[in-house]
Amino acid sequence: MTPAVNVNELHYHYPNGPAALRRVSFTVQAGECVGLVGPNGAGKSTVLAHLNGLLPDNANAKGQVMIDGEMICKKNLDLIRKKVGLVFQEPDDQLFCPTVFEDIAFGPRQFGLPVDRLENLVRESLARVGLDGFESRAPHHLSGGEKRRVCLAGVLACEPDILLLDEPTSNLDPRGRRQLIELLAGLTITRIIASHDLEMILQLCSRAIVFDGGRVIAQGPTRDLLADADLMRAHGLECPASLARDPVAPEALL
Amino acid sequence: MHTHFLDTYSHLDSPIHRVGAATKTILSIAVIVTLVVSPPSWIGYAAAGIGLLILATASQIPAMFLLKRLIMLEPFVLGAASLALFQPHGVPRFAQIATRSTLCLFTLVILANTTPFSELLHVLRRARMPALMITTLALMYRYLFVLKEESARMRNARASRTFTTTNRHAWRSMTTVIAQLFIRAAGRADRVYAAMCARGWK
Numbered sequence: 082m083t084p085a086v087n088v089n090e091l092h093y094h095y096p097n098g099p100a101a102l103r104r105v106s107f108t109v110q111a112g113e114c115v116g117l118v119g120p121n122g123a124g125k126s127t128v129l130a131h132l133n134g135l136l137p138d139n140a141n142a143k144g145q146v147m148i149d150g151e152m153i154c155k156k157n158l159d160l161i162r163k164k165v166g167l168v169f170q171e172p173d174d175q176l177f178c179p180t181v182f183e184d185i186a187f188g189p190r191q192f193g194l195p196v197d198r199l200e201n202l203v204r205e206s207l208a209r210v211g212l213d214g215f216e217s218r219a220p221h222h223l224s225g226g227e228k229r230r231v232c233l234a235g236v237l238a239c240e241p242d243i244l245l246l247d248e249p250t251s252n253l254d255p256r257g258r259r260q261l262i263e264l265l266a267g268l269t270i271t272r273i274i275a276s277h278d279l280e281m282i283l284q285l286c287s288r289a290i291v292f293d294g295g296r297v298i299a300q301g302p303t304r305d306l307l308a309d310a311d312l313m314r315a316h317g318l319e320c321p322a323s324l325a326r327d328p329v330a331p332e333a334l335l
Numbered sequence: 336m337h338t339h340f341l342d343t344y345s346h347l348d349s350p351i352h353r354v355g356a357a358t359k360t361i362l363s364i365a366v367i368v369t370l371v372v373s374p375p376s377w378i379g380y381a382a383a384g385i386g387l388l389i390l391a392t393a394s395q396i397p398a399m400f401l402l403k404r405l406i407m408l409e410p411f412v413l414g415a416a417s418l419a420l421f422q423p424h425g426v427p428r429f430a431q432i433a434t435r436s437t438l439c440l441f442t443l444v445i446l447a448n449t450t451p452f453s454e455l456l457h458v459l460r461r462a463r464m465p466a467l468m469i470t471t472l473a474l475m476y477r478y479l480f481v482l483k484e485e486s487a488r489m490r491n492a493r494a495s496r497t498f499t500t501t502n503r504h505a506w507r508s509m510t511t512v513i514a515q516l517f518i519r520a521a522g523r524a525d526r527v528y529a530a531m532c533a534r535g536w537k
Contacts, residue, residue, distance in 0.1 A: 135529050159535065167533045173481050174526040179453040179473050191535030219342075219453070221480035239534060 083150040085111040085243055085271040086132060091144035093127060093136065101127045103295045104144070109273060111242075114265075116282035116303060117275040119292030120317030125275035126170065128292070129245045132273070133167040134158045148243065163192055166241030170248045172228035176220040181207070181231050184220065188239035206238040207231075210264060226257025233264065243271040250278045279307055279321040291316055340483060341476075344396045345451050351394040356454035357461070363446040367439045375431050380438060387441050394449050404444045405437070412436040452476050478523070486516055 086109040093102040102124050109115050117125045130136050131146050134153045146153045153161050166188075169175045178184035185203045194202065207215055210230040220228060229249065236244065249265065250258045258281070265272060265285055276282055282289060282303060289303040293316040299306055306312065308324045345352075351359075366383070373379060391401055416432040419425055447455070453473075460469050489512050528536075 130529070133533050135532060159537075162533060162535050167530075169526065169530050169533075171526065174523060175530045177474055177477055177527050177530065179456060179476055183453065183473070187531075187536075188534035191537070217451075217453075220477065221484075235534065 082111070084108045084147075085113070085149060086273070087145075087147040087150075088128070088131075089145045089147070091128075091131060091142070091146060093131065093142045095127075096141065101295050102131075105292075105295070105297050107290055107297060107300060109243075109271060111271055112269065113288060114272040114274070114286045116286035116289040117273060117292060118277060118279060118282055118289055118307075118318060119298075120277070123292040123316075124295040125292055126247050127295075129167060129247050129273070129275055132243075132245055133165050134161045135167075163239065164241055165243045165245060166236035166239050167245045168232050168236050168247065168249060170251060172225070172232050173220075175232045175235070176228060179219060180216070181212075181218045181220065181223075182216040184231065185235045185238050188235060192239060202238055206234040209237060210234045211260065224257075226253050226260065229253060229257065229261060230264070233261075241270065243273070244268065246272065246274045246276075248276050248278075249274060250276060250281050277318060279313075279318065280323060283307055283321050283324065291318075293317070341479060342448075342452060344394075344400065344448050347395055347449070349393060349395040349449070351390055351445070351449045354449075356450045357458045359446055359450055360455070360458050363442050366442045370435055370438055370442075375435075380434050383438050384441075387438065387445065390445055391441075394445065396448055401441075401444055401448065404448065405441060408440055408444070409437070412440060474527070478520075478527075481523070482516065482520065485519060486512065489515060 086107075088105055088107050091102050091105040092100065094100040105124070105128060117128060119125055127136070131142070131153075132148070136142060148161050148164055151157055151160070176184050178187055182203055185206050186199045189199060189202055203216060204213075207213055210233055212227060212230055212234065215223075215227070215231070220231070223231065233249075246265070249261055253261060258278075262281055262284060265274070272285070274282060274286060286303050288301065289306045290300040291298040291306060291312065298316055299312060304324065307321055310320050310325065313320050370383060391398070413433060416429050416436060419428040419432050422428060456469055456473055456476075459472075460466075493508055493512060
């Protein structure tokens, strides 16, 4: 079976910057939920941007990114972006329309959905994230958790096959975080989640990939990787409390 | 942090707010065109002024708020009108132009504060305004709030570490804040554009 995502020897450096990704290779099968974990600046967000075709395929990038067996290039960007939905880390960057309705309708409109079906789609998308009746609200009057769920609704409305999430639980209170985790657990499409909320990764992802310094350090079953205290500590992470067999005293981490 | 600094009262439920956005826009334009093309008449101006005051009262928006909005825009009107002072019969002409423009401005202030901005955009879209201009307006409206919050956060951050407030110091750190805002806004523009592309913008 063709993998949903196949990244092969991807190498990238930002203009005037050091290498952000070095020979990154991994595969994600359709329907899988995979966690990208690693410290700040490890290259997680850069990988997600590549999977969505956001970083131009210029001299700064080497290697291949295949979505559903199709190599990303300038010609098929529309198709790739239809297939791959990306939820950005900062909701204010993503919610750029004056109302919630306009924002959720933005993607489907770009993809040419007839106007008479937009209203239904927006209503359904809001219902999926538990925000019925929010259509006419302005983004700047929403709470952080609501903003995040509207972002998700806006991407789900495009009906992607693959959903990418960049730090979906950052800045959320426990209730907002719980709601979001349950929402993501209820999806069946392929999901790739970049985060250092390792408890969340443990709950949602069967497989994890550890990044550090733009390299893939390890990949395997989430439980095995996150329980490896030495691996976690060496790459700026901590075993989730629910997995730590030998809980380290907090002062030992300093 | 919830900011209401632009559209504080545009979501009230008054008789004026309930009138459709398209109707209100057309009526406002009609009022403005009439004021501009009709021959100068102080009785006419007084009638228009009273009519607008009645509308303003019916809208249930606090008078002070509307007045402040008007005063904020008044320098532009007075600046333009003051050119008339250099012509023959300058003073009466100046008074006329200033009154007339203030009435037009008042009409627009009432329109803008009794209609949600997204509905105004919708009206403009239906009136075939170029899509690029509407997108620009929509983005500007959306990110004014974000910028306002960002500058408030930066001001707080600065204030919490400011121990001596001399004027010179205050001005200097103000320039840093403004420069930072520009840099951050440019960075945000890149990320917003990426978010638009991610959902199929061409």
